[in-house]
Amino acid sequence: MLAKVKSAAVIGIDGFIVHVEVDLSAGLPVFSTVGLPDAAVRESKDRVVAAVRNSGFDFPSRRVTVNLSPADVKKEGTAFDLPIAIGVLAADGLLPLAPMGSHVLIGELALDGRLRPVRGILPIALAARDEGAALILPAANAAEASVVQGLTLVPATSLEQTIHYFRGEWKPEPFVAPVRPAFVAPEGLDLADIRGQLFAKRALEVAAAGSHNLLMIGPPGSGKTMLARRLPGLLTPMTFDESLETRKIHSVAGLGSGAIFGERPFRSPHHTISDVALIGGGTHPRPGEVSLSHNGVLFLDELPEFDRHVLEVLRQPLEEGSVTVSRAAKTVCFPARFMLVAAMNPCPCGYEGHPERECVCTPTAVRKYRGKVSGPLLDRIDMHVEVPALSLAEITEEPPPSEKTSVVLSRILEARARQRARGVLSNARLSGKEVKAHCKLDAPSKTLVKEAVSKLGLSARSFDRILKVARTVADLAGSEPLREEHVAEAVGYRSLDRPLTQSLF
Ligand SMILES: [Zn+2]
Numbered sequence: 014m015l016a017k018v019k020s021a022a023v024i025g026i027d028g029f030i031v032h033v034e035v036d037l038s039a040g041l042p043v044f045s046t047v048g049l050p051d052a053a054v055r056e057s058k059d060r061v062v063a064a065v066r067n068s069g070f071d072f073p074s075r076r077v078t079v080n081l082s083p084a085d086v087k088k089e090g091t092a093f094d095l096p097i098a099i100g101v102l103a104a105d106g107l108l109p110l111a112p113m114g115s116h117v118l119i120g121e122l123a124l125d126g127r128l129r130p131v132r133g134i135l136p137i138a139l140a141a142r143d144e145g146a147a148l149i150l151p152a153a154n155a156a157e158a159s160v161v162q163g164l165t166l167v168p169a170t171s172l173e174q175t176i177h178y179f180r181g182e183w184k185p186e187p188f189v190a191p192v193r194p195a196f197v198a199p200e201g202l203d204l205a206d207i208r209g210q211l212f213a214k215r216a217l218e219v220a221a222a223g224s225h226n227l228l229m230i231g232p233p234g235s236g237k238t239m240l241a242r243r244l245p246g247l248l249t250p251m252t253f254d255e256s257l258e259t260r261k262i263h264s265v266a267g268l269g270s271g272a273i274f275g276e277r278p279f280r281s282p283h284h285t286i287s288d289v290a291l292i293g294g295g296t297h298p299r300p301g302e303v304s305l306s307h308n309g310v311l312f313l314d315e316l317p318e319f320d321r322h323v324l325e326v327l328r329q330p331l332e333e334g335s336v337t338v339s340r341a342a343k344t345v346c347f348p349a350r351f352m353l354v355a356a357m358n359p360c361p362c363g364y365e366g367h368p369e370r371e372c373v374c375t376p377t378a379v380r381k382y383r384g385k386v387s388g389p390l391l392d393r394i395d396m397h398v399e400v401p402a403l404s405l406a407e408i409t410e411e412p413p414p415s416e417k418t419s420v421v422l423s424r425i426l427e428a429r430a431r432q433r434a435r436g437v438l439s440n441a442r443l444s445g446k447e448v449k450a451h452c453k454l455d456a457p458s459k460t461l462v463k464e465a466v467s468k469l470g471l472s473a474r475s476f477d478r479i480l481k482v483a484r485t486v487a488d489l490a491g492s493e494p495l496r497e498e499h500v501a502e503a504v505g506y507r508s509l510d511r512p513l514t515q516s517l518f
Pocket residue numbers: 360361362363364365372373374
């Protein structure tokens with residue numbers, strides 16, 4: 014007898030329906046799977062046989078043929094255990110065939126028949142909903158799948174429970190999704206908690222308001238990481254679609270549970286990271302850190318310590334907002350639109366320009382160190398700012414009250430609204446044409462820019478970036494025309510454009 018069961022798989026971050034056909038025929042008891050399954054699917058037959066027996070059923074001693082289609086896509090993983098086991102029992106006449114068409118089944122089986130959670134449940138849940146089918150899934154995956162609206166979930170803990178379900182002997186409790194509070198920036202990550210650093214805080218505000226990539230330069234302990242950690246709290250609340258897309262990526266990477274829906278990701282990989290881990294890839298392509306940061310923040314601390322090749326691969330996502338990973342059989346595209354925030358010391362020893370400690374670096378060493386971040390990557394960073402060491406007074410005296418994140422965020426939201434009203438995504442993403450249209454300079458600001466260009470030896474690219482940042486400064490001030498003070502502030506966010514002979518501080 015032939016049984017047809019539905020399951021699902023994931024390519025990139027998208028789920029699709031997989032049809033599992035199980036045929037039982039007379040002959041030697043051989044269990045074979047066809048449809049290009051990889052090693053994991055072949056191994057699944059051992060788990061399926063054990064799980065069926067340990068759930069109190071005989072495994073049919075006939076020829077079992079399992080076909081997974083579509084056959085032309087390589088399927089991976091252990092998630093087909095449950096549909097194969099149910100298909101075998103249905104083909105053996107132990108379960109009714111009729112309800113199989115209206116269910117999608119997914120789950121890995123332990124040898125004792127318990128259901129284990131699988132990776133990528135969110136795209137699978139979306140595929141099940143589009144198929145108009147109920148989703149039978151491991152109970153441990155239910156919360157992650159429950160963000161998908163309009164889908165019936167049947168969370169099961171074991172193969173036995175699933176069998177009882179199809180026999181009408183067990184009815185699942187209606188699944189109640191955990192209450193999802195609106196996301197609020199976590200306590201203890203408020204801008205007001207950081208002493209001093211008014212200039213850097215203002216730079217963070219401008220960066221957040223225009224989605225400008227930001228590089229902070231300062232000695233160890235000056236608070237660069239603390240500042241970066243507060244950036245997600247300064248970004249606009251995530252829309253449902255943004256949240257869903259980000260969660261899909263995390264789901265495929267196996268990081269689905271735990272994160273709060275609507276929380277902008279903050280990822281800070283160590284500088285020893287490989288290019289595959291940063292960008293994504295592998296035999297079964299998985300998203301890298303740039304995609305895990307999608308719609309959030311990617312923080313690269315100690316930027317010059319990253320491998321040069323690793324930094325070079327950042328170019329594609331920074332330009333295109335996505336990463337294309339090609340493998341022999343397929344090409345997969347992962348979204349990767351993030352704000353890049355990087356930090357570095359001013360010199361190898363870290364104390365160049367420090368008020369109390371002496372820098373021991375030679376000018377050549379400093380040049381070499383800063384040279385590591387020059388070129389194509391630096392070209393994509395709109396703002397580079399100094400975060401100097403705090404003075405003794407700033408450390409020891411009670412600091413003046415500082416603005417809270419919520420106050421700064423309200424200015425940012427207004428600046429964002431001005432950008433949207435102009436029909437642009439963000440000032441950082443203005444095209445050349447849009448820069449001409451929206452960043453017109455009046456006479457005094459033209460003079461100021463000309464002076465800056467000749468004094469600092471700015472390139473044409475730097476010039477464009479100054480205009481974009483000046484646009485954001487003006488948006489924060491609620492001003493449509495770009496004025497001299499807006500341009501002057503933007504010029505101040507180009508530390509690394511200054512000749513090396515000039516101290517950064
Ligand atoms: Zn030094």
